Each structure stands twice: as C-alpha cells, then as structure tokens.
Amino acid sequence: MNQLIIEGGRPLHGEVRISGAKNAALPILAATLLTDQPVVIQNVPHLQDITTTITLLSQMGSSVTMKESMGLEVVNNNIKSCFAPYDMVKTMRASILVLGPLLARYGQAEVSLPGGCAIGPRPVNLHLQGLKKMGADIQVENGYIRAHARKLNGAHLNLEMVTVSGTENLMLAAVLARGTSVIENAAREPEVEDLGRCLIRMGARIDGLGTARLEIAGVDELLGTEHHILPDRIEAGTYLVAAMMTGGEIKVRDIQPGLLDAVLERLREAGAIIDCSENLIHLRMEGRRPLAVDIRTAPYPGFPTDMQAQLTAMNCVAIGSAAITEDVFVHRFMHVQELRRMGAELRMDGSTVISNGVPQLTGAPVMATDLRASACLVLAGLVASGTTVVDRVYHIDRGYETIEEKFTRLGARIRRVSASEEYTPVATD
Ligand code: EPU
Numbered sequence: 096m097n098q099l100i101i102e103g104g105r106p107l108h109g110e111v112r113i114s115g116a117k118n119a120a121l122p123i124l125a126a127t128l129l130t131d132q133p134v135v136i137q138n139v140p141h142l143q144d145i146t147t148t149i150t151l152l153s154q155m156g157s158s159v160t161m162k163e164s165m166g167l168e169v170v171n172n173n174i175k176s177c178f179a180p181y182d183m184v185k186t187m188r189a190s191i192l193v194l195g196p197l198l199a200r201y202g203q204a205e206v207s208l209p210g211g212c213a214i215g216p217r218p219v220n221l222h223l224q225g226l227k228k229m230g231a232d233i234q235v236e237n238g239y240i241r242a243h244a245r246k247l248n249g250a251h252l253n254l255e256m257v258t259v260s261g262t263e264n265l266m267l268a269a270v271l272a273r274g275t276s277v278i279e280n281a282a283r284e285p286e287v288e289d290l291g292r293c294l295i296r297m298g299a300r301i302d303g304l305g306t307a308r309l310e311i312a313g314v315d316e317l318l319g320t321e322h323h324i325l326p327d328r329i330e331a332g333t334y335l336v337a338a339m340m341t342g343g344e345i346k347v348r349d350i351q352p353g354l355l356d357a358v359l360e361r362l363r364e365a366g367a368i369i370d371c372s373e374n375l376i377h378l379r380m381e382g383r384r385p386l387a388v389d390i391r392t393a394p395y396p397g398f399p400t401d402m403q404a405q406l407t408a409m410n411c412v413a414i415g416s417a418a419i420t421e422d423v424f425v426h427r428f429m430h431v432q433e434l435r436r437m438g439a440e441l442r443m444d445g446s447t448v449i450s451n452g453v454p455q456l457t458g459a460p461v462m463a464t465d466l467r468a469s470a471c472l473v474l475a476g477l478v479a480s481g482t483t484v485v486d487r488v489y490h491i492d493r494g495y496e497t498i499e500e501k502f503t504r505l506g507a508r509i510r511r512v513s514a515s516e517e518y519t520p521v522a523t524d
Contacts, residue, residue: 097488099499101476102508103458106343106382109505113331113350114140114496115324118189119286122263123293123322124148124169125192127157129200129271130297131172132319139167139324143493147187151179155193166321174201181207181238187493188212191219192260194242195267198231204242208235213465215426221261225252229265229272249274249313257282257394262309263290270299272313281309284395285354289325296320328354329401330495333470335359335378336405337502339367339385340412340478345505347376357398361388361406365413385409387417387452394423404430404471410450411439412478420447430468433461437475437483458483463490470495477507 115138124145127134139145149159149167156175160168177197184190184207197204209219223233223240229252231244249272252265262282267290269276281287283305291304297320300312331350338345339362352359352371359369362378365385370377387410392400400423410417411434421427425446435441436459440451458481463469469491476483485491488511491498499509 096486098512099473099476099485099488099491100510100512101458101473101483101485103456103477103479103481103483105477105506105508106341107338107345107477107502107505107507108343110346110348111334111501111505112348113326114138116140116286116289116327117142117144117494118259118284119289120145120324121148121189122192122260122267122286122290123324124152125196126267126290126293126297127152127169128171128174128193128196129267130317130319131170133168133170134297134319135162135166135168135321137164137166137321137323140327140496142496143489144187144189147183148189151183151190151193177201177204179204179206183207184209188217189260191222192264192267194222194240195226195264198226198242198244199247199268199271202244202246204240206240208238208240213429213468214424217424219261221254221256221258222264225250225254225261225265226268228252229268229276247272249276249311251277252279254278254280256280259284259287262287266291266294266301266309266311269311269313270294270301270317274313276311276313278309278311279307281307282394283307285325285328293320293322296322326350326354328358329399329467331355331376332358332399332402333405333474333495334501334505335362335367335376336402336409337474337477338378338505339365339380340409340474342380342382342384343505344379344381345377347378349374350376352376357396358402361390361398364388365409384454385413387413387415387450389417389419391420392423400424400427401467403427404467405474407431407441407448407450408434408471408474410452411441411475412454412456413450413452416449416451418447418449422446429464430471433468433472434475436461437479439475455480457481460484460486463487466490466494473498473502473509477502477509
C-alpha cells in the first residue's frame, strides 16, 4: 500500500491547474450507455474512480479509447451484459449510476446494492422509489438490485431529500422514458447541471437545469456528442485551503470561480484576500494564520460536505474556536480522531465538531479513511511540524489527480513511497 510522506511547515506559493470534476465525469460516463453512437468526453481526470468506471463499462461491452487531445471516446453499440457486480460497486458506489441508463435503454439491469461506507449510511432508496414510479419492477435479492421495465413512463417525482446521484440516476432514466417526467427537489449541484448539459447535447429535452425542478420530456433515441467536463470545485477548494493553512499565496487556474461562492465566502471570513477573474482564483494570506470559521454543510448552493474535512483541518490551526456542523452525511467525521493525533483540539457534539485552534500541529502517522478525510490529513501534514505519514493513499487517488506533484510544484515537501519502501521513523532510544 502506498504512503504519502510529508515534511510540513512550508508556506505554499505558486500556481495549480484544476482537473475535470470527478463527480461530473462519473455520471457522464454512465450517460454514454444511452446511445449506440460515439460520445467523446474531454477533460476527464486521471483518477482511480474513472478507471473503475471504464472497467465496469468495458465488462458490459463498451469500447473505450483514449483519443488524441485527451478525449475519451466511448462507444456502446455492443452491450452484452447489464450487470454491475459487487466487486465493482464495493470499490465505487457511483457504479449505481448505470442503473437508470441500463433500465431506460435495455429494459433491464442487475446492480449490486451498495453497502455501508466510511462517511456513513448511504441508502439508494430514493433512486429505487423513483424508478418504480416510472414503472420499473425492482427486487432486491441476494445483495443485488434486479430491475426490469419494458418501457419506462414519465412520472412526477418529488424527492424526499436532495440527492445528487439520485437526481442523476432519475434524469438518466427519464430522458428515454415515454412522456414527461418532473423531478421536484432535484439536486442543483454544478455536476448535475453538467450531466444535464451533456444529455441535452445528446438530444435530450430537459428544462430547469440548475434549479430544483427539472422537467424532462422523454425522446426515442439519443445521439453521440462531444462534451468538456467542468472543473473540479472540490479539488480547487482543497488547494485554496492548503495555501490558507500555510499562510501562503496561490493562483488556482482552469476553474470557474462562481462554482465556489459558498467556499470563498468562508475563506474571506477566515482572513484570505481573494481576487477572481474568469478562470482564476488568486488567494493570499501574507503569512497570517487563518481565523476560525463556523460552517454548516448543505446541498448546493450551500457549503459542500466535500469541503467539510478540509475546513475542519483549517480550523485546527486557526485563531479562535468554531463549530462545523455536518448536515448532509451526519457521521462524516472519521478524520477527527486522526487530526487529534496530530495535536488538534477537537470535540464532537452530535454532528458538530467544535475546534479550538492551536498554533502548531505535530506530524504523526495517520490513516486515511475516505477521500476527503485523506485530503484533510495531507493539509494538516503540510502545516504540521515534523513528518506526517499518510497511510492508505488509495483513498486520495480516487479523487485527486497527481496530488503530490501538484503540491510539490507549490513548494511542499511531499513524496509517495510504495509498500516495499514504507517509511519507518528512526528509533531514538
Ligand atoms: N440519501 C438517502 N436516500 C437516497 C439517496 C441519498 O437517504 O436514496 C441521503 C444520503 O444518505 C445523504 C444525502 O441523501 O444523507 C445526500 O446524499 P447524495 O445522494 O446527495 O450523495 P451521493 O450522490 O451518494 C454525491 C457525491 C459525494 C458528495 C455527495 C453530496 C458523487 C459520485 N458523489 O454522493 O461525493 O459528498 O453527493 O454532495 O457524485 C466525494 O466526492 O468525496 C463524495 C463523497
């Protein structure tokens, strides 16, 4: 297993380019199942979750090729199986996104039911309820969702709570259903909108993108297209927070600053000087420590749960106390225990973490438990004194492209070691 070894305490300075958004690329890869024509996707990030999705599609019969100019071409004119096995789904829950398109185009799907997850229970009941309302016959047996539908029908779907992948799965089904579907209380995340834009390019008829009410008129067939994935707002936010924590200065390029409004507002409150232009965010701390900020996570346009762990890490070294409340995944606090091992003063109260900032964290061996928790441990390591060893780096490779290279270019001392060369501290006794 790989580890990241970080020698902390160096302010970050420089520029970083942001990759395409993982959480937009995943549903868009699933959307390719809706047509037998080629779909070319540009700005696909090089991440483990993308590799897993390509493997899953290939097992079903997709032909996936990397084109010049970094486009990924997916052709689904020879799908042989509508099956997503447990082995795939257990490594990546987003595999559930093939359910809607398989059912809409092939009338059947067998997808392993995702299990528990390090960030808490993540049921898919709303995906299944919505598909049933569209006329699908769905049984959950032996750990699998077995779904059939001769033809899906448009339906009025009022989602009990805002769900990103639930909205996406239902959109992916509704675009080929007979008649019109309305999705109320739909997720408004920019990645959902990006999926919608790609579907519209493929010939889908969707009104209300970016709002909580989507109206989708089903069409008989969808066509091939070319789509450029939007930038990853969470990757961008993670680098901004790293620069803040180390008192540095950073230019984040290839980003749409508007995607991060809720995050930038909090970073300004924490003392950052931030200037934005079309594709750039410039953040300066001028050697100052951040001020602690209160946060409550919420669906977009609220503060994203995927930035909660990073802001918790920032509050650990900020001036003052603050409370961060997690309202999307109320158990998403596995990182708290690890941050405490680095000297953080954190106290849990239900789904709120209360921090009392300390001037200095100390490096320690720590364990990554999920993607954003591991990112927050890297951030803590970058500001801590001494050496931090982050274990189980595969979590971070699911969502951050070449993270150690990007941080190295910003002046960090960070390196990856493989299992055979694992870091062992020198014994001093
Ligand atoms: N929920 C239900 N029933 C459902 C679906 C969701 O109760 O059928 C609940 C969940 O338990 C949770 C809330 O609704 O409390 C929101 O979950 P959502 O369905 O929106 O999450 P998701 O679609 O599984 C996506 C991202 C996550 C991100 C969340 C919230 C992808 C592939 N994943 O997950 O990203 O945290 O939305 O924004 O898009 C990450 O990138 O690190 C990550 C975990």
